[in-house]
Amino acid sequence: MTVAQLLEGSEAIAEAMITAGCRFFSGYPMTPFTEVLEHMAAKLPEVGGVCMNAESELEAVGMAWGAAATGTPSATGSTGQGLSLMQESLAEITLARLPLVVLNMARAQGDYYQATRGGGHGDYRHLVLAPMDVAEAVQLSQLAFDLAAAWRNPVVVFGDYYLAHTAQSVEVTSLRTKPADRPDWALDGTSGGSGRAKLISPLGSVKRRDDVGYDLAAHYAACARHTSAMLTSVPPLVELDVPAGSEVVAVAFGTPARYVRAAVRQLRSEGAAIGYVRPITLVPFPTAAVRSVCAAARVVAVYENNQGQMIDDVRLAVLGDAPVEFIGGLSLDSSGFGIAPDLDVATLRLRLEALL
Amino acid sequence: MKWVEGREVVDTTGPPEAPARLVDDFTPDLIDVGAHHLCPGCGEPVAMRSILEAVTELGLVRRTVAVFGIGCYTAFSNNLDVEVLQALHGRAPSLATGVSRAAPGTIVFTVQGDGDMVNEGLQEVLHAAARGERISCFMLNNGVFGETGGHLTSTTVLGQRTKNTLDGRNAAQHGYPILLSNLVAQLEGAAFVARGAVNSAGNVARTKRMILRAFETQVAGAGFSMVEILTMCPTGWFIETQEAPAYLEENLGAVHSIGVLKDWQ
Numbered sequence: 001m002t003v004a005q006l007l008e009g010s011e012a013i014a015e016a017m018i019t020a021g022c023r024f025f026s027g028y029p030m031t032p033f034t035e036v037l038e039h040m041a042a043k044l045p046e047v048g049g050v051c052m053n054a055e056s057e058l059e060a061v062g063m064a065w066g067a068a069a070t071g072t073p074s075a076t077g078s079t080g081q082g083l084s085l086m087q088e089s090l091a092e093i094t095l096a097r098l099p100l101v102v103l104n105m106a107r108a109q110g111d112y113y114q115a116t117r118g119g120g121h122g123d124y125r126h127l128v129l130a131p132m133d134v135a136e137a138v139q140l141s142q143l144a145f146d147l148a149a150a151w152r153n154p155v156v157v158f159g160d161y162y163l164a165h166t167a168q169s170v171e172v173t174s175l176r177t178k179p180a181d182r183p184d185w186a187l188d189g190t191s192g193g194s195g196r197a198k199l200i201s202p203l204g205s206v207k208r209r210d211d212v213g214y215d216l217a218a219h220y221a222a223c224a225r226h227t228s229a230m231l232t233s234v235p236p237l238v239e240l241d242v243p244a245g246s247e248v249v250a251v252a253f254g255t256p257a258r259y260v261r262a263a264v265r266q267l268r269s270e271g272a273a274i275g276y277v278r279p280i281t282l283v284p285f286p287t288a289a290v291r292s293v294c295a296a297a298r299v300v301a302v303y304e305n306n307q308g309q310m311i312d313d314v315r316l317a318v319l320g321d322a323p324v325e326f327i328g329g330l331s332l333d334s335s336g337f338g339i340a341p342d343l344d345v346a347t348l349r350l351r352l353e354a355l356l
Numbered sequence: 357m358k359w360v361e362g363r364e365v366v367d368t369t370g371p372p373e374a375p376a377r378l379v380d381d382f383t384p385d386l387i388d389v390g391a392h393h394l395c396p397g398c399g400e401p402v403a404m405r406s407i408l409e410a411v412t413e414l415g416l417v418r419r420t421v422a423v424f425g426i427g428c429y430t431a432f433s434n435n436l437d438v439e440v441l442q443a444l445h446g447r448a449p450s451l452a453t454g455v456s457r458a459a460p461g462t463i464v465f466t467v468q469g470d471g472d473m474v475n476e477g478l479q480e481v482l483h484a485a486a487r488g489e490r491i492s493c494f495m496l497n498n499g500v501f502g503e504t505g506g507h508l509t510s511t512t513v514l515g516q517r518t519k520n521t522l523d524g525r526n527a528a529q530h531g532y533p534i535l536l537s538n539l540v541a542q543l544e545g546a547a548f549v550a551r552g553a554v555n556s557a558g559n560v561a562r563t564k565r566m567i568l569r570a571f572e573t574q575v576a577g578a579g580f581s582m583v584e585i586l587t588m589c590p591t592g593w594f595i596e597t598q599e600a601p602a603y604l605e606e607n608l609g610a611v612h613s614i615g616v617l618k619d620w621q
Contacts, residue, residue: 024454024457024458050457054450055479056479058447058450058479059447059449059453059479059480059483060450061450062444062447062449062450062451062453062480063451063453063454063457065447065454066441066450066451066452066456066457066458067458068454069421069451069455070454070455070459070462072458072459074458088444089444187421187462188421189419189439189459189461189462189463190418190419191418192386192418192419192438192439193385193417193418193438195388195437197436197438198439198440199434200442201433201434201440202442202444203433203434203442204434207388207434208434212389212392212432212435213431214434
């Protein structure tokens with residue numbers, strides 16, 4: 001039986017990952033990711049897992065790559081800056097078809113492109129989940145492990161400073177009904193000498209019995225087919241609150257969406273025809289849902305705490321049927337970590353009112 | 357055969373007494389395909405074979421995971437009958453760490469070149485050694501980036517001509533070579549560190565003993581183990597194939613001295 005506990009987001013995510021079966025974690029301290037590493041270092045050994053304090057983000061992702069190859073549910077993460085260092089490996093891990101959960105406890109929302117497009121080389125995509133609060137982070141951190149295992153693909157959980165450092169009363173309950181099976185591709189040495197020893201490689205894991213080297217063209221084509229199947233099969237998640245006849249539809253994700261939602265509901269209670277949409281999966285983007293509620297609007301208003309990145313995906317969804325306006329903008333305190341002065345219901349209200 | 361320092365060794369100073377046998381005759385059990393695409397005179401296949409023989413002789417075949425870096429030797433990563441995890445250039449030690457820590461019963465070794473281990477991934481091997489990671493790292497050191505066609509690496513010796521040091525490496529512009537094994541031997545977590553070579557039958561045999569000792573170190577849980585293996589690269593050295601063993605001795609081997617640098621018990 002579980003009970004509700006008052007947990008900071010970082011600790012709740014750590015608890016949720018372990019509940020989801022995570023048994024290997026590696027990281028390098030960086031605000032606001034640091035506390036996730038602290039909690040994993042304390043909690044993982046209690047369940048027989050391993051947490052490695054890597055010498056840099058390059059090795060953190062490398063260690064997680066090696067652990068993932070043994071079939072151990074594994075995760076790593078950082079802040080966007082640290083994830084920049086990891087991009088080369090994250091691209092290769094994806095092309096090697098390995099499951100991995102990657103946390104980005106970001107500063108503001110400037111890493112939307114990094115998370116959804118990736119900064120690495122090659123034809124790959126990651127699934128991206130963006131929780132709005134601690135309770136949702138507990139759910140999505142677990143879902144991330146299931147999706148990673150099901151699709152043999154990295155899954156990014158895109159949080160932020162507020163999520164990492166806000167405490168909320170949550171219950172960490174397992175979403176899984178039975179333990180995951182050990183995957184048949186996992187390395188442990190036992191297939192050695194069988195004539196069919198396993199290989200896991202970003203260059204292709206199919207051995208060529210008649211020749212040396214890799215058939216890269218065949219491998220990259222197979223990866224592209226896999227990505228395509230993943231993006232069309234994983235159901236997009238979205239929170240919709242758009243009454244019929246809404247003239248303005250506001251779109252936001254992550255922590256800022258809570259402020260946007262509050263401003264929208266205030267305005268609606270005063271008689272405004274306004275709705276609110278929150279993509280929960282950023283990849284796959286809830287294109288059909290966004291389109292269906294935005295196409296008839298007079299104007300679509302996108303809020304992000306950056307210069308405008310998700311707005312591209314909203315425009316691709318709306319496809320010109322309604323004008324898409326940006327009402328966000330980078331707003332940070334002097335540390336650059338969070339506490340954004342413009343992230344405020346009164347401020348957002350004014351920006352939305354200007355469009356009504 | 358001749359006698360050197362009281363030991364019988366194959367004489368490699370002159371032409372062999374018997375005609376050479378086909379490379380296929382030597383295909384060890386753990387390589388799937390007899391052929392390889394490496395250049396004539398390359399030392400890497402001999403080094404690779406020695407590593408695989410050691411895995412077999414120590415009865416470790418069904419416990420072993422090999423982690424490959426990126427270089428000419430990467431051609432073997434698709435042909436081995438031991439489990440293989442292919443890493444990025446320079447990153448094999450951190451992947452090997454992840455395998456070893458997540459699956460503690462496995463025997464894990466890396467195969468990397470000098471460009472991979474000393475240039476791109478120097479901090480990886482140093483930290484893995486400092487942690488006393490229970491892995492064995494094998495560095496095939498030919499003093500050049502062989503796969504790109506013979507370019508300067510961090511182990512290229514002073515005076516050596518490469519495609520991007522046409523007048524030879526000079527210290528003022530290119531700095532000095534890094535003697536990696538000597539560096540690693542300084543670290544507390546490193547239990548066994550040695551440098552061998554494959555330019556003569558005697559050195560191949562000696563290097564094989566070093567490789568066996570590296571695996572023994574890992575099996576005993578004594579700490580990090582590493583063998584640097586000097587290999588010939590006549591293509592990247594721009595010399596005749598048959599000159600390569602002697603060239604290795606006089607250039608690379610004269611700076612990166614062969615021998616056991618650290619041992620335990």
